[in-house]
Amino acid sequence: GAVVSQHPSWVICKSGTSVKIECRSLDFQATTMFWYRQFPKQSLMLMATSNEGSKATYEQGVEKDKFLINHASLTLSTLTVTSAHPEDSSFYICSARNQRGTYEQYFGPGTRLTVT
Amino acid sequence: QQQVKQSPQSLIVQKGGISIINCAYENTAFDYFPWYQQFPGKGPALLIAIRPDVSEKKEGRFTISFNKSAKQFSLHIMDSQPGDSATYFCAAREGGGADGLTFGKGTHLIIQP
Numbered sequence: 001g002a003v004v005s006q007h008p009s010w011v012i013c014k015s016g017t018s019v020k021i022e023c024r025s026l027d028f029q030a031t032t033m034f035w036y037r038q039f040p041k042q043s044l045m046l047m048a049t050s051n052e053g054s055k056a057t058y059e060q061g062v063e064k065d066k067f068l069i070n071h072a073s074l075t076l077s078t079l080t081v082t083s084a085h086p087e088d089s090s091f092y093i094c095s096a097r098n099q100r101g102t103y104e105q106y107f108g109p110g111t112r113l114t115v116t
Numbered sequence: 117q118q119q120v121k122q123s124p125q126s127l128i129v130q131k132g133g134i135s136i137i138n139c140a141y142e143n144t145a146f147d148y149f150p151w152y153q154q155f156p157g158k159g160p161a162l163l164i165a166i167r168p169d170v171s172e173k174k175e176g177r178f179t180i181s182f183n184k185s186a187k188q189f190s191l192h193i194m195d196s197q198p199g200d201s202a203t204y205f206c207a208a209r210e211g212g213g214a215d216g217l218t219f220g221k222g223t224h225l226i227i228q229p
Contacts, residue, residue, distance in 0.1 A: 004159075006159075034216040034217075036216070042221070042222075043205060043219045043220065043221045043222050044160065044205070044217075044219045045219075046216035046217065046218070049215070049216055059216075093159050093160070095216075095217075104150070104162060104165065105150075105162070105216075105217060106162065107152070107159040107160045107161070107162075108159050109158055109159045110157070110158065110159045112157070
């Protein structure tokens, strides 16, 4: 149980284009999902908190107009990187919080984004 | 400001030995402390977690020790195996569960056969 998937697992796009990344909780409902970014050999940094049916909450320094988050259902959140630039190249990882029990966060496998 | 400080940055342990990774925090509002294991190119996997009302939690070869007064917690991996070679992150979350996790900088663990 507690499986979180992401799609795609990797993507290459040209500078100026937009990319959408999906995060799904496969066997549990998650009213709250989180998006993290991880640069090579660095730690995970929380970008935003995604709440089903409401606007996302962004961490300080994260541009909400650049990183669009939609949490349309209890099992799906999407992150769209708009007008991507090479500095947006990173490993994007989502997590979903289990609403039952002790609220553990389970992470997806991550999406490697490369902007050329 | 780094809210969760993790050490060491890298660690080499012989097979069968004990791997010890330490974390310290300042925010007394933290009330949930998980440890994650991450392999290259993969997402973090939850290993074990503890709340401040207990001083120790053990699951298989993994043990968390928690010192509330010192605001420190550590991960012990007993009988370390080459398959344990990975990056380990400690993390913390404020009470209520609504917030995302604050991660330490990670420890790159190598278990030598």
